[in-house]
Amino acid sequence: MTDDHTPGPHDDDVERDGTARGHEAHGDDAAAAEQAPVDARDGTAGRPGTDEHGGGDERPGADDTSTRATTQPTEVQPAAPTAHTSADEPAPTTGAGPRLVPWTHRPTTSEGTAGSAAASSGRSGAAGAAGATGAAAASADTDSEDDEPGRRRMRPAAILAVVGGAAVVAVVLGTVLAFSGGGPLASGAPAATSEPASPITTSARPSTSPTPSATPTASASPSPRAATPPPAEAAEEAPYVTPVAAGTVVAEADVRSPKGSIAFHYRVVAVGDGTFSTEWSGYTSTLPVTVQLSYFEIAPAVFDGLTSPGDGVAVLGGPTSAPTSGSAPLPIGQPSYLGTLVVSTAEAAPDVPVEISRGKVLAVAPVRWSVPAKTTNIVPVDGGVANFANGVVTATTAAGAPKRYQVSTGDTADAVAARFGITVSALIYLNQGLEVIDDEQRLFDGTELLLDPDSL
Incomplete structure (x- = not known):
């Protein structure tokens, strides 16, 4: 080994x-x-x-x-x-x-x-x-x-979250469909633009006719302006009223106080421009006050106190034994509604008797008017209540024609003119300085309109 x-x-x-x-x-x-x-x-x-x-x-x-x-x-x-x-x-x-x-x-x-x-x-x-x-x-x-028990506890919460999310999505989709007019959100459908459609503005009153719109609306902040005729009336004959010829005597009379202290002769003469003047002559007075004359629609009584001076006031003068004369304007187109001539005290000393003190009526005389009819192409005839012409006629002429009209809420100039068979130009001619509220020419509630051309 x-x-x-x-x-x-x-x-x-x-x-x-x-x-x-x-x-x-x-x-x-x-x-x-x-x-x-x-x-x-x-x-x-x-x-x-x-x-x-x-x-x-x-x-x-x-x-x-x-x-x-x-x-x-x-x-x-x-x-x-x-x-x-x-x-x-x-x-x-x-x-x-x-x-x-x-x-x-x-x-x-x-x-x-x-x-x-x-x-x-x-x-x-x-x-x-x-x-x-x-x-x-x-x-x-x-x-x-x-972590397994935690996951099991989280499952119900996760299910609730999923259900809640689905509900929110359904609500959002419903809202979108509601605002989109219910149209399907199909692929390739034209998308709606975010810019709003341009509104189409139309005139409330057609330019070819004075007939008002069926649904006029009042302006939120009224801004009065002068009424104007529609352009369509340009081809029509312009409204006119021929005044009484100058020098035409329309009223004349002698006036004497109850005791004869005041006496004179007067007459109302046409000037030729649609107005008149009062002329007097032979005025004498023995009262120690200044005397005046004026015209009233309603006759007062002697020794009444006047609350207003009246229309066409003319001062005759103080005490005088020598007859005097004079004239004063009567700026009224149609004075025939003034049926009474009133003589009153214009000025007086403090120690005069109360019966002849300032404002006391000294004499009253009725006026007999003979105003000739004026030549005109405006002949109003009431056609009755109409849309946007719901006012009432407050006065008529002796012949029964509408004389005055009171505007009601919502009335428009063109509708009122159409109710009485005249043009808007004629309505404005009869009512110089007439004002309206907006472009629809809505009239102010309660306005008194003149319809009688003889009353100009």
Whole structure:
């Protein structure tokens, strides 16, 4: 026998057996290292019986991990090469190849103790690294299962969130469809523009006819302006009223007070421009006061006190025995409605008797008018109440023709003119300075309109 070791025919078999035993020992070490971190979370790490290099409890059964309850299917983990701490330590001969490792829930206390002992079996280096990798995987599995109750609690909330979101979407779609007129939102349909459609403005009263609109509206802030005839009347004959010829006497009489203290002769003469004047002559008076004459529609009584001076006031003069004469304007187009001439005191001293004091009536005389008819193309005839001409006729002429009209709310100039069969131009001619509110020529409520051309 020599000291030299010559390879024999069975040396290859011996080497193969050693390699197999090394692989199986690595499998045991990997399983023990995988359980060690799990035991550390349960509080077994750092207990007596372990050292910082992995050396641990050598009590029987410390390396036994077969007591862990298996509740899940097993998974196959490949074996990794493991370095042993001692070259002289024999490797277990349990076989080679991959090993089935059970996958369990969080280990029990007894399982943690056994795993801790296995983790401290004295192996280090690559075995420690493999154990750390296994511990991380086990920790991930445990955390995943710890989150399972939270996921179950979150499912109803998630369902409610989905239902709520669907309801909000339905409400939004309903609102969009409502504002879009219920039209389908089909692909390729023309998109509605955001710009509003330009309003079409129409005149409330057609330019070809004086007939008013069926639905006129009052202006929010009335701005009075002069009434104007519509352009369509430009081709029609302009309204006219021929005045009484100048010098025409329309009224004449003698006046004398009850006691004869005052006497004179008067007459009313046409000027030729549509107005008249009062002329008097032979005036005499013995009263110590200044005397005047005027015209009234309603006759007062002698010695009454006047509350207004009347129309066409003319001062005759003071006390005089020599007859005097004079004239004064009567700026009224048609004075025939003034049926009484009244003589009264214009000025008086404070010590005169009260019967002849200032404002007292001294004489009353009726006026008999003979004003000739004026030539005109304005002949009003009341056609009755109509839209936007709802006012009433307040006075008529001796022949029964409408003389005055009172405007009602909503009346317009063209409607009132149409009711009486005249043009707007004629209405304006009869009522110089007539004002309206807006472009529809709405008249002011309560306005008194003249319709009789002879009263101009």
